[in-house]
Amino acid sequence: MIEIxxxxxxxxxxxxxxxxxxxxxxxxxxxxxxxxxGSSGSGKSTLLNILGMxxxxxxxxxxxxxxxxxxxxxxxxxxxxxxxxxxxFQSFNLINYKNALENVALPLYYxxxxxxxxxxxxxxxxxxxxxxxxxxxxxxxxxxGQKQRVAIARALxxxxxxxxxxxxxxxxxxTTSLEVMALIQKINNEGKTILVVTHEHDIAKMxxxxxxxxxxxxxxxxxxxxxxxxxx
Amino acid sequence: xxxxxxxxxxxxxxxxxKLRTALSGMTVxxxxxxxxxxxxxxxxxxxxxxxxxLNEANNVIFIYPGKTTKxxxxxxxxxxxxxxxxDVLDLQxxxxxxxxxxxxxxxxxxxxxxKLESFQFDINAVGPSNQQIEKHVLMKGRYINExxxxxxxxxxxxxxxxxxxxxxxxxxxxxxxxxxxxxFKVVGVFQDTSGDTEENKLIIPYTTRQQILKxxxxxxxxxxxxxxxxxxxxxxxxxxNIKSFLKKKKSIDPSDPSGIRxxxxxxxxxxxxxxxxxxxxxxxxxxxGTLIAGIIGISNIMVFIVKxxxxxxxxxxxxxxxxxxxxxxxxxxxxxxxxLSGFFGMILGIIILSSxxxxxxxxxxxxxxxxxFGIAFFATVILIVFGVIxxxxxxxxxxxxxxxxxxxxx
Numbered sequence: 001m002i003e004i005x006x007x008x009x010x011x012x013x014x015x016x017x018x019x020x021x022x023x024x025x026x027x028x029x030x031x032x033x034x035x036x037x038g039s040s041g042s043g044k045s046t047l048l049n050i051l052g053m054x055x056x057x058x059x060x061x062x063x064x065x066x067x068x069x070x071x072x073x074x075x076x077x078x079x080x081x082x083x084x085x086x087x088x089f090q091s092f093n094l095i096n097y098k099n100a101l102e103n104v105a106l107p108l109y110y111x112x113x114x115x116x117x118x119x120x121x122x123x124x125x126x127x128x129x130x131x132x133x134x135x136x137x138x139x140x141x142x143x144x145g146q147k148q149r150v151a152i153a154r155a156l157x158x159x160x161x162x163x164x165x166x167x168x169x170x171x172x173x174x175t176t177s178l179e180v181m182a183l184i185q186k187i188n189n190e191g192k193t194i195l196v197v198t199h200e201h202d203i204a205k206m207x208x209x210x211x212x213x214x215x216x217x218x219x220x221x222x223x224x225x226x227x228x229x230x231x232x
Numbered sequence: 233x234x235x236x237x238x239x240x241x242x243x244x245x246x247x248x249x250k251l252r253t254a255l256s257g258m259t260v261x262x263x264x265x266x267x268x269x270x271x272x273x274x275x276x277x278x279x280x281x282x283x284x285x286l287n288e289a290n291n292v293i294f295i296y297p298g299k300t301t302k303x304x305x306x307x308x309x310x311x312x313x314x315x316x317x318x319d320v321l322d323l324q325x326x327x328x329x330x331x332x333x334x335x336x337x338x339x340x341x342x343x344x345x346x347k348l349e350s351f352q353f354d355i356n357a358v359g360p361s362n363q364q365i366e367k368h369v370l371m372k373g374r375y376i377n378e379x380x381x382x383x384x385x386x387x388x389x390x391x392x393x394x395x396x397x398x399x400x401x402x403x404x405x406x407x408x409x410x411x412x413x414x415x416f417k418v419v420g421v422f423q424d425t426s427g428d429t430e431e432n433k434l435i436i437p438y439t440t441r442q443q444i445l446k447x448x449x450x451x452x453x454x455x456x457x458x459x460x461x462x463x464x465x466x467x468x469x470x471x472x473n474i475k476s477f478l479k480k481k482k483s484i485d486p487s488d489p490s491g492i493r494x495x496x497x498x499x500x501x502x503x504x505x506x507x508x509x510x511x512x513x514x515x516x517x518x519x520x521g522t523l524i525a526g527i528i529g530i531s532n533i534m535v536f537i538v539k540x541x542x543x544x545x546x547x548x549x550x551x552x553x554x555x556x557x558x559x560x561x562x563x564x565x566x567x568x569x570x571x572l573s574g575f576f577g578m579i580l581g582i583i584i585l586s587s588x589x590x591x592x593x594x595x596x597x598x599x600x601x602x603x604x605f606g607i608a609f610f611a612t613v614i615l616i617v618f619g620v621i622x623x624x625x626x627x628x629x630x631x632x633x634x635x636x637x638x639x640x641x642x
Binding site: 049052054055074075078079081082083087089093094095097098102106107109110111115154158 | 237240241244245248249543544546547548549550551552553554555556557631632634635636639
């Protein structure tokens, strides 16, 4: 599904340049659930942003579902993001003046799907995350866990190939973290490829594979026995 | 451009951000409102000037005799020039094709008495054409006529205010008032829409006055009206011709600035209207200033809106919004708000102007304040166009920002 070779990325900070990713080689199989770990500054978020086409690399290649992602203009990138990728952010990033249903329906709007169809699909995904009854609530009327579930529903709404989650439990307490991770496991079990960036070992152990990043290089990459969450 | 789905998005954004919408809308409304009101008041100012001269015949030329300042034709300098009755006839014959009326005028200084009471009013000894030249409107009786001139009758037509002050409700017609030592019979009362000055006058035949002055045929000044079809340049030419005709007749150096002076009302009106136009231009300039302030205001608000929405735009981009979609969204919103509030301001301005248009404004020398709809519309469209341009720059920047940077923006 994902094939990355010799990826480099530097940031220009004033006169000096900060080399964040120093040659990443990395691939993800279809249906995998990968945790990307590392301390802050290890480059894990940068890697995820490049994977999500939110940022661009300096050197290296990136293939997503056998499509080369390189030198795309904004228009094409937007199109690919919409079709191939779903995002889940630490701070949810819901649009605060839209209710849960409208937030979930937004990626479908950018696919040019009709309003009726959008609402129907969005409601299906809201139901999937257990928030059908909260469809007409604004984000400010939802708890943190509920917001993240809405965000996950939104990420799924366009039926992407890969779900990218950047510290999805970073802003949640342990109980709601478990709820969210259980949801992610459930979606993964249905066949979706998911990448989770986290710095929490507990969360990482709920994935199928852990990739450790340190100072811009992968220091460890191993499959683990997944800690499956039951009875949440 | 028209896309029902996008408009639904825009309406939602507008509805959910009332303060922002109100702020940007108000800036535009206020800009156009102030422009229209200022422009309308400027028009009113100009109208007042136009009206000022509307009440007086503007096809009038005044001729004043004076003292020569140059020796000429054997005469010394400082000779006093006098106009005489024969000059009236000569002018009428010479310029018969363009002159309508000639009105000789003598200013009379006599005490006015009625039933032992004294009054102070101006007395003009004139011909019957004074009525047309000054646009006097008869209220009662008759104006002095040709017969009075011929017979040198001791009759007078009096202004409305003169009648009110002297007779206090009594019918003045047929009553006698003393002008100096002679009794004059009141034959009529007139009014004048141009103001109190004319209504405070008594009119007597100029020949009667000349007879009282021991049979002289000297005239103080001359006023004459000309056929309006000769136009502005024709009027200037006519007054020049009259001047040189009289100078030749009275043996005055053609280059002498004094001796005979000729004043052309049309010329003066032109100059006053130029002044009014200048005022209008200044007022319009101030109005355009507020319009520009409005444009700057909407620019500021657009920058602020885009800044405020950076994160939202980042989210939209992460979800697959294309840059052009972002630009269209912000621009459509800004066009919608500016158009709506621009026309609201325009209509409000027009309503305020028309409700102001009453007597109260007359005190401030403003008549029929109003604005041409075409100008109002044009100004509104200009503001909208600039509002769009002002919105495009930040929208373009927001659309090209990387979604990751936008998402980091807290």
